[in-house]
Amino acid sequence: MVAHHRHPLDPARRPRSRRRPGPVRRRLRRRPAGRRRPPLPPGAGVNPLARAEQAVIGAVFLDPAQLDRLGSWLRPEHFYRPAHQALYASVLALRDRSHPGSTAAAGSVPVSWVADAVTEAGTRTRGVTASYPHQLAAACPNPGNAVVYGRMVLEGAIHRTVAEHAVRLHQAARADTIRGATEETLLRADALAGVLADLGRRWGADARPVPPPAGPEPGPRTPAVDEDLHADEEFLLACLAARPDQIGTVVGWLRPEDFADPGHQQLYRALGALNHRGEPVDQLTVLWEVQRRGALNGHTLDAERVVRVLDPLAVAGSADYFGERVVGAALVRTAAESAQQVRALAEDEALPAGRLIGHALHALGPLDEVRRRWHTARTAPAPEKPQAPAPAGVSPDRAEAARARSRTRRAAPPAPAAAALSVTPVRTSRRSPA
Template identity: 80%
Template sequence: MNPLHRAEQAVLGAVFLDPGQLERLSPWLRPEHFYRPAHQALYGAALALRDRGHPGSTAAAGAVPVSWVADAVAEAGTRTRGVTASYAHQLVAACPRPEHAVVYGRMVLEGAIHRTVAEHAVRLHQAARADAVRGGTEETLLRADALAGALADLASRWGTDPRPVPPTTAPEPAPRATAVADGDVYADEKFLLACLAARPDQLGTVVGWLRPSDFADPGHQQLFWALGALHHRGEPVDQLTVLWEVQRRGALTHSSLDAERVLTVCDPLAVAGSAEHFGEQVVAAALVRTAAESAQRIRALAEDAAVPAGRLIGHALHALGPLDEVRQRWHTARTGPAPDKPSPPAPGRSSSGRVEAARARSRPRRTAAPTPSAASLPAVPARTPRRSTA
């Protein structure tokens, strides 16, 4: 039998044998953490009876009235089908030690953490694929926020700090999502590169938030690397300089890029457009693509039962890091960078004093004439006093 199934049975059996265990379980274990609907209904029924002040909920272990189990089964029957009194007695027999209910409950919660993280990762991946088809980001961002919120809640219930934890071993790279790298994305990337090559002055508006990794095509990544390098060094940008820079980077030996393709993309006769607009499209596509890859990586972690619950939460938050980074740059592309906060004035100095101090720093300093020392002065002969002739 599945150990998780046995753990759920043991928790319910402990609650039936010792209702006081609910006080130790209810702050962090909820009915939805159980996998089987019958178990969810029975645990929820026990909580409801306790909240209504059922006499059996305060009974000590060994003195639990029969009505406690019977009323819990009746209450659970209003929530789901298939709950019988005989099954409740099976649950009692499945509990090894009622005083170990907290340990059994943590087993149930750990299974729920794996299951919940996997479900949210699947929803995020589906949302990313759907947004890739319709060219949006709204559903992807909504599901990403839901996953982050679920991880924070699970971390609180598990009693761990919700912080990103990198895996001890390098994870296998998630496969590139082909659904988000369609022809429209490639066309936007190509047109963006053509705009930048035709009007290099637009590079200054996109280099702050656009990265080579945002391009789905490896050849386009190398072309943007070359354009960015030329812009950084202040060198001219044209077909030949871009081709030379690509060759210097060793990218022409790559199967995705050759000289003819470089010259075609950087054709000065290509129709120019707004690089900022197409840059936003490229970053949006990168956001959706990164979300799909992060979701696949998180799902693989969640489906590995050997990963402890606390470590799973930390690894999942770490896997969301690349998505958060792209999301921040996408927001900057849409709204612009946040303005810098002005530096506070120096205490005890007026504005005119600051101006004068700045001017003093910019004036050339006069070199003072060296003061001769006593040893360097020439010796003065002593004067002989004159005698009076009178």
């Protein structure tokens, strides 16, 4: 009989555990005596904005007359916490309903003023307890400074609201970039401009663009260019090179910075310079102009790319159509950049509210400029077709009269078929009884 040796990990060969049944005790690692956690500094973890919101509502509970100084410009949506929004909206509603406590003087406020406000707030949101007003009253250092506390709340709301609308504008611009549209971007840009104007009026500041202090110049960056947009830009440049007479129709509203590709910007500058000097435009002249400008550096442009893009036999189209598409893409791209700048300004808590509004309006300036040119491109009238010169030996008056008669004949409607048959003589056949 052969004995089979079992594997050492066989459960049948494992020794039984000698642990007694019962709760498992874990040893806690004690902190060494010399490594104690440092105490928190006084005031650490206190949010100044939350304390300001508490102080405003506490001041209204202690002195209802402060609502007359706050209600015209401080709204419930300016508070960040839902409980504070509900409480402030409740005291405004009680004042509008002529609650007896709304006219009480400081020091003689009835309990019903606070109790009814808490009850009203409970219908608007959850979490408002009967003990919370005592905490709000204790957070108010001086009810007479309610206006100062209210401006703190409004300043926080300005930063928060501007940042939210900037994020929405940036998201709309990215979505329109994918769709190739501009409607949502323009809608969000108008909303942001309207919010800035309203906040400036509530803050009491002149809502006008103010340039920010000069900072470090941003480094050169090459954004990723969509394939469709890249093709549209090349098609536009090819159209302008093949038909230089179209340069004059787009030069009024199309700028080199509207092109997303840096190489295309250099090509458009060269085309515009040649057209401005009245020199011929073709592959060789543009290539020479690009070289004179020092753009053939191998990074953005090279000779092979210039010849390939400006091939006159590769394309024939309308420069107005593709120019409008390029300006529309520049509009969306500029909106995304402006939104990022506005968001960075709004997230700077050290920036005062008045300066934030002015700097944000200044950041939207390039977007407004591109938008005006985009509107001009969409509403520009079609160029008139040049008239052929009069033949030699024909006076201008006779040529104009001939053109007028030609226009009259083209404008006259053709005669209907029934009328044409009525003037035709009836031919009787031989088999006719007549």
